[in-house]
Amino acid sequence: MNVLQRVVQDEMNALGLKRSELIQRMGxxxxxxxxxxxxxxxxxxxxxxxxxxxxxxxxxxxxEKLQAAVSELQEQLMAAERAVFKPIIQVIxxxxxxxxxxxALVPKLLNIAVPEDLxxxxxxxxxxxxxxxxxxxREEYQGxxxxxxxxxxxxxxxxxxxxxxxxxxxxxxQHVGLSRAVLRIGGSVAxxxxx
Numbered sequence: 001m002n003v004l005q006r007v008v009q010d011e012m013n014a015l016g017l018k019r020s021e022l023i024q025r026m027g028x029x030x031x032x033x034x035x036x037x038x039x040x041x042x043x044x045x046x047x048x049x050x051x052x053x054x055x056x057x058x059x060x061x062x063x064e065k066l067q068a069a070v071s072e073l074q075e076q077l078m079a080a081e082r083a084v085f086k087p088i089i090q091v092i093x094x095x096x097x098x099x100x101x102x103x104a105l106v107p108k109l110l111n112i113a114v115p116e117d118l119x120x121x122x123x124x125x126x127x128x129x130x131x132x133x134x135x136x137x138r139e140e141y142q143g144x145x146x147x148x149x150x151x152x153x154x155x156x157x158x159x160x161x162x163x164x165x166x167x168x169x170x171x172x173x174q175h176v177g178l179s180r181a182v183l184r185i186g187g188s189v190a191x192x193x194x195x
Contacts, residue, residue, distance in 0.1 A: 002042070002076060003073055007069045008022075011061055020035070027054060038051070087152070088114055089134060089137075091110045091111070091149075093110060094148050114130070148163070149162045150166075158172065
């Protein structure tokens, strides 16, 4: 149980609330949907902009207590992401994939694998190979993969953005999250990576 889950559970226990009653207090008529959203919020902070205020109001959680729990969970989530990070190239689509499930079913349209030994090369050689990988990807997937350019996530804390002609647009020396969205299909979650 993470810190946010503990805070919510403690507040529910203090008020004698069941999870379904909490969901009703948050304004949900569809209890199952509300429980899924609550679990996503408590596990990954998904939907926090909209659902944290509802949760805070429903349980009367003091602002400092809630913000401390959220900050600690954010740090835990970032540490977990950092631990499993692998370099990747992401195509910046010119428009949102439509239908959106295509991106979920074929993530390689927008994600290009990077060889593990790439970081041992000079920066110039590394960027040259990244651009070659992008050009090959565009040829293989034609219209789907051209996009506005790419973001090469070199490390968790460093990325390079290139335009569609592979000219460097931006060098980020701080964490830039991978572009992603979530598609729920029959209760299962499919990660979609796009901007």
